[in-house]
Amino acid sequence: MTQLSPTGRIGVLGGGQLGRMLAMAAARLGLDTVIFDPEPDCPASRVAAQTVTAAYEDLDAVARFAASVDAVTYEFENVPVEAAKTAAAHAVLRPGVKALDIAQDRVTEKTFLNDHGAPTVAFRAVASADEARAAAEALGVPAILKTRRFGYDGKGQAVVRSVEDAGAAFTAIGERPAILEAFAPFVRELSVIAARAVDGTVRAYPAGENTHEGGILRETRAPAQLSDATRAEALRIAETILTALDYVGVIGVELFELEDGSLLVNEIAPRVHNTGHWTMDACACDQFEQHVRAVAGWPLGDPEPLVPARMINLIGSDADDWERWLKEPGAVLHLYGKRETREGRKMGHVNILLR
Amino acid sequence: MTQLSPTGRIGVLGGGQLGRMLAMAAARLGLDTVIFDPEPDCPASRVAAQTVTAAYEDLDAVARFAASVDAVTYEFENVPVEAAKTAAAHAVLRPGVKALDIAQDRVTEKTFLNDHGAPTVAFRAVASADEARAAAEALGVPAILKTRRFGYDGKGQAVVRSVEDAGAAFTAIGERPAILEAFAPFVRELSVIAARAVDGTVRAYPAGENTHEGGILRETRAPAQLSDATRAEALRIAETILTALDYVGVIGVELFELEDGSLLVNEIAPRVHNTGHWTMDACACDQFEQHVRAVAGWPLGDPEPLVPARMINLIGSDADDWERWLKEPGAVLHLYGKRETREGRKMGHVNILLR
Numbered sequence: 248m249t250q251l252s253p254t255g256r257i258g259v260l261g262g263g264q265l266g267r268m269l270a271m272a273a274a275r276l277g278l279d280t281v282i283f284d285p286e287p288d289c290p291a292s293r294v295a296a297q298t299v300t301a302a303y304e305d306l307d308a309v310a311r312f313a314a315s316v317d318a319v320t321y322e323f324e325n326v327p328v329e330a331a332k333t334a335a336a337h338a339v340l341r342p343g344v345k346a347l348d349i350a351q352d353r354v355t356e357k358t359f360l361n362d363h364g365a366p367t368v369a370f371r372a373v374a375s376a377d378e379a380r381a382a383a384e385a386l387g388v389p390a391i392l393k394t395r396r397f398g399y400d401g402k403g404q405a406v407v408r409s410v411e412d413a414g415a416a417f418t419a420i421g422e423r424p425a426i427l428e429a430f431a432p433f434v435r436e437l438s439v440i441a442a443r444a445v446d447g448t449v450r451a452y453p454a455g456e457n458t459h460e461g462g463i464l465r466e467t468r469a470p471a472q473l474s475d476a477t478r479a480e481a482l483r484i485a486e487t488i489l490t491a492l493d494y495v496g497v498i499g500v501e502l503f504e505l506e507d508g509s510l511l512v513n514e515i516a517p518r519v520h521n522t523g524h525w526t527m528d529a530c531a532c533d534q535f536e537q538h539v540r541a542v543a544g545w546p547l548g549d550p551e552p553l554v555p556a557r558m559i560n561l562i563g564s565d566a567d568d569w570e571r572w573l574k575e576p577g578a579v580l581h582l583y584g585k586r587e588t589r590e591g592r593k594m595g596h597v598n599i600l601l602r
Numbered sequence: 603m604t605q606l607s608p609t610g611r612i613g614v615l616g617g618g619q620l621g622r623m624l625a626m627a628a629a630r631l632g633l634d635t636v637i638f639d640p641e642p643d644c645p646a647s648r649v650a651a652q653t654v655t656a657a658y659e660d661l662d663a664v665a666r667f668a669a670s671v672d673a674v675t676y677e678f679e680n681v682p683v684e685a686a687k688t689a690a691a692h693a694v695l696r697p698g699v700k701a702l703d704i705a706q707d708r709v710t711e712k713t714f715l716n717d718h719g720a721p722t723v724a725f726r727a728v729a730s731a732d733e734a735r736a737a738a739e740a741l742g743v744p745a746i747l748k749t750r751r752f753g754y755d756g757k758g759q760a761v762v763r764s765v766e767d768a769g770a771a772f773t774a775i776g777e778r779p780a781i782l783e784a785f786a787p788f789v790r791e792l793s794v795i796a797a798r799a800v801d802g803t804v805r806a807y808p809a810g811e812n813t814h815e816g817g818i819l820r821e822t823r824a825p826a827q828l829s830d831a832t833r834a835e836a837l838r839i840a841e842t843i844l845t846a847l848d849y850v851g852v853i854g855v856e857l858f859e860l861e862d863g864s865l866l867v868n869e870i871a872p873r874v875h876n877t878g879h880w881t882m883d884a885c886a887c888d889q890f891e892q893h894v895r896a897v898a899g900w901p902l903g904d905p906e907p908l909v910p911a912r913m914i915n916l917i918g919s920d921a922d923d924w925e926r927w928l929k930e931p932g933a934v935l936h937l938y939g940k941r942e943t944r945e946g947r948k949m950g951h952v953n954i955l956l957r
Contacts, residue, residue: 253924253937271626274649277924277937277950294629296648531883531934531955546929553909553955569608569632574901579886582608582632595632600886600908 249339250445250544251317253277257542258316258338260309260330262289262298264583264593265322265519268527270295272535278543283312290583291322303330313337320496320542324350324517325397341445341495341542346517349492352395353426356515363491365484365512368503369429376414382427383413392416395424404462431511433503437471440523441485442497442537445544449489450537452530452550454481454502455522455558463591467522467558469529477508488515497538499523521560521593528579528598529556555601566594577602604694605800605899606672608632612897613671613693615664615685617644617653619938619948620677620874623882625650627890633898638667645939646677658685668692675851675897679705679872680752696800696850696897701872704847707750708781711870718846720839720867723858724784731769737782738768747771750779759817786866788858792826795878796840797852797892800899804844807889807905809836809857810877810913818946822877822913824884832863843870852893854878876915876948883934883953884911910956921949932957 251257257273259266262284270280270291279296282289285303292298301308303326313319313334320341321331328351331344349359354372361367371382373392383390388410394403405416407427417425436459441451453470473481485500492498499520501513523534532540532548540547561568566588572580575597582595606612612628614621617639625635625646634651637644640658647653656663658681668674668689675696676686683706686699704714709727716722726737728747738745743765749758760771762782772780791814796806808825828836840855847853854875856868878889887895887903895902916923921943927935930952937950 253921254939254941267629271629271649274622274626274939275936277939279648279939293634293651294626294649528886531932540928546925548928549931553957566608570901573895573903576904577886581630584609584629584632584634586609602908 249318251278255279255318255543256281256296256316257539258283258312258319258334259291259322260303260319260326260334261322262286262291262295263322264290266291267294267583268535269320269322269519269538272533273539275536276539276543278539281312281316283309288586290585293584303327306330306333309333310337318542318544320538321347322518342492342498342517343495346492346494346498350515350517353393353514354395357426359491360488360512360515364487366510367512368431371427373417373425373427376417379407379413379417379425379427380410383407383410386427386429388412389430391428391430392420393426393428394420395426402462431503431513432505433511434506435471435504436513437473437481437502437504437510438467438520438522439481439485439500439502440497440520440526440534441489441500442534442541442547443489443494444541444547445495447490448547449486450547450550451482451485452523452526452534453552454478455525457501457522461591463562464521464560465562466560467525469525469556469558470552474508477504477510480510484510484512488512492517496541497523497534522558524581524596525556525558525598526550526552527581528600529554557599557601559597559599560593561595561597563588563590563592563594569595572597575599604673606633610634610673610898611636611651611671612894613638613667613674613689614646614677615658615674615681615689616677617641617646617650618677619645621646622649622938623890624675624677624874624893627888628894630891631894631898633894636667636671638664643941648939658682661685661688664688665692673897673899675893676702677873697853697872698848698850701847701849701853705870705872708748708869709750712781714846715843715867715870718842720842721865722867723786726782728772728780728782731772734762734768734772734780734782735765738762738765741782741784743767744785746783746785747775748781748783749775750781757817786858786868787860788866789861790826790859791868792828792836792857792859792865793822793875793877794836794840794855794857795852795875795881795889796844796855797889797896797902798844798849799896799902800850802845803902804841805892805902805905806837806840807878807881807885808907809833810880812856812877816946818917818948819876819915820917821915822880824880824911824913825907829863832859832865835865839865839867843867847872851896852878852889877913879936879951880911880913880953881905881907882936883955884909912954912956914952914954915948916950916952918943918945918947918949924950927952930954
């Protein structure tokens with residue numbers, strides 16, 4: 248069980264804003280970060296001790312990168328599994344390949360979750376327009392057709408409103424291997440950010456309540472007001488998943504809360520998560536530090552918030568309001584250093600501390 | 603009045619832990635940092651977008667560095683004034699040369715403070731053993747003989763216990779231009795971390811109470827319990843100094859509190875300050891972000907703490923206890939990434955949040 252010294256080096260596959268915030272958390276603890284990303288000027292490169300610019304398919308580069316650090320982690324779940332396996336052969340990889348493998352395919356993920364006692368909506372794997380129609384017939388409509396792989400922020404999805412619709416939906420998502428998911432009659436979207444240490448200890452932040460717009464997270468409020476039963480169930484689900492994956496690091500578990508307070512898992516993200524950004528200013532140990540602690544083989548920190556908080560994503564031109572946010576009492580502005588503002592691009596976020 | 607865009611670049615003269623924490627605060631706000639330091643592997647270099655490795659005396663290098671950024675600041679008061687002047691000729695320099703010039707010489711500093719209504723102990727400039735004895739005669743003993751320039755963490759100081767002692771003390775500090783300071787019968791050491799924006803706005807964090815050991819800061823507790831009169835006087839002194847210097851940025855003002863609650867200025871540091879590290883975890887906008895905001899020409903942040911805090915410096919082998927601090931509830935560990943532990947070297951600090 249590798250434990251890093253406080254002058255150790257962590258490698259991060261991926262250099263977007265999550266890698267950037269991980270690198271800063273590692274630096275607060277004395278650690279150096281090496282970023283691996285195909286983009287030379289990626290956001291994380293500007294706060295990291297070193298950056299390796301190469302494609303994830305360049306396994307020689309991945310091997311050299313991994314050999315130069317004490318532990319490797321990743322900031323996104325679409326790291327090619329071959330790259331992760333190569334990293335794991337040359338350094339300790341946390342979380343491991345298994346979490347990636349499962350999270351990259353929606354059918355594998357939901358099957359795994361159900362097998363381990365984490366409930367999801369009903370679903371069916373779909374590989375053709377005919378199968379899409381049959382699945383819609385079986386699950387009922389409305390339902391949502393999603394590509395099995397590489398979906399994020401609502402991309403690669405189509406709503407199926409009738410059985411006849413299902414074939415067109417399959418065409419709309421590019422006739423790729425897909426999953427049809429039954430509609431979840433949820434009243435709220437919640438998420439739990441939890442961590443598991445090398446020794447198996449689990450610590451979870453209180454659940455947040457999320458609002459999405461156009462498939463993109465708009466806002467998280469935390470802690471969410473939950474019944475004791477729902478709070479206990481959210482924690483049970485997170486612990487169940489972390490343990491089943493023999494996971495090390497922070498995970499994001501997105502949940503649907505139904506009218507009766509019961510929970511379904513929407514999806515898991517084997518990494519630090521946008522819905523956990525509120526922890527940066529509301530907790531003594533935020534999700535990034537928590538992940539770094541786990542990856543380093545260190546004890547986990549206290550996930551109890553000092554104050555409640557509201558996190559607002561700054562998407563596209565929202566970030567033009569930076570000066571207004573600087574003047575807002577109790578607001579903490581975070582910008583990701585992205586050179587170009589694009590519609591739908593996450594440019595930063597604001598944490599509003601609710602004293 | 604230069605105002606940086608959120609993708610601007612700040613240059614920092616000096617790449618120690620203060621430059622490191624400034625670079626991280628700038629990065630949180632989207633800004634890139636360029637560090638200038640003679641040491642290639644200095645702590646700040648590992649979190650900065652770019653590092654220039656050159657001597658402060660290499661004015662061509664300073665000029666090129668300054669021309670490559672939108673604003674320059676410094677992390678220590680012993681930046682050679684020629685380097686600061688060169689930077690100011692190629693970029694906006696905040697704070698300006700005047701603050702450095704004054705803070706680098708204890709006689710100039712105390713004269714300036716008294717001239718502007720900020721009280722200090724009585725003092726005399728001393729240039730020989732004879733003058734040292736005469737000064738001791740005039741000010742009384744005990745008194746403290748200090749080199750006028752380049753003293754920090756108690757270095758370059760000698761206590762004068764009798765008039766006869768004064769000559770030996772002058773020899774002990776290297777027969778350099780000196781200042782004899784009357785003994786201040788203080789009951790507490792306080793400090794105020796305050797900031798002034800380009801538009802003249804002043805914001806001050808509540809004063810902290812400091813404990814030193816062997817001339818090195820050991821601990822700060824903030825907010826210090828002060829009478830209303832003392833609190834108002836601390837703020838008045840900080841505002842007076844900031845305005846008199848036409849200052850832009852964060853300043854540290856060290857104060858002696860006397861038995862009757864009155865205050866004397868011990869010294870000023872024209873930079874972010876060790877006694878302000880508690881703000882990193884206790885305030886929505888810490889001293890590093892506050893300094894970056896001022897340097898960028900942005901509005902200042904809210905200095906009100908969310909919780910009281912206790913900051914403990916980790917000096918030399920204190921940092922070996924890192925794992926214990928990681929386990930301490932409410933403690934936030936900060937390590938500076940220094941490769942080598944040396945006696946008396948500041949390796950990190952811990953903020954204990956007192957909920």
